[in-house]
Amino acid sequence: MKKINTYNVLQFDDSERYRKQMIKSVSRNIRNIRQKKNWTQEQLAEAVGTSGKYISEIERGLKIPGSSILIALSQALGSPVCELVHANYCPYTKNKYLKKIRELFTGRQDNEQQKATRVIQLLFFE
Numbered sequence: 001m002k003k004i005n006t007y008n009v010l011q012f013d014d015s016e017r018y019r020k021q022m023i024k025s026v027s028r029n030i031r032n033i034r035q036k037k038n039w040t041q042e043q044l045a046e047a048v049g050t051s052g053k054y055i056s057e058i059e060r061g062l063k064i065p066g067s068s069i070l071i072a073l074s075q076a077l078g079s080p081v082c083e084l085v086h087a088n089y090c091p092y093t094k095n096k097y098l099k100k101i102r103e104l105f106t107g108r109q110d111n112e113q114q115k116a117t118r119v120i121q122l123l124f125f126e
Contacts, residue, residue, distance in 0.1 A: 022085070027061040029084050033077045034059075047076035078106040 034044050034055075041059070042052040049072065057063040065073065074081045080102065082090035105113050 023061045023064060026065070026085055027059050029086075030055075030065075030073060030077075031059040033079050033084070037077065044073070044076060048072040 034041070039047075040052075041055040045052040045055045048055070048069065050069065054063065058065050058069075070081050070084060074084055077084070080090060105116065108116070
């Protein structure tokens, strides 16, 4: 009789449970951030360049956004990707100073962000 390796079965069960938790977390985080901005799913979809139906499916955990959509969602919502994926462990939401810097940078032109970054470098690293 062949012995079954229960360790592998448990690993699979744990990884499947983790995957489901991650989907639920991403869905909830995107919905919560969108609602804080008082945006509809259609408004977010327009900002991202996708359909409201797709945003709805993401928020209900029926679709998993790929990396390009996560980046587009991050930019549209003004939140780092880590906040969309796992808000509790995102350093930009945990640290009040990093959060403030992120808020100051949001919506600024690239050249303004470069200048501000250079000032920070000069203050702390040179």
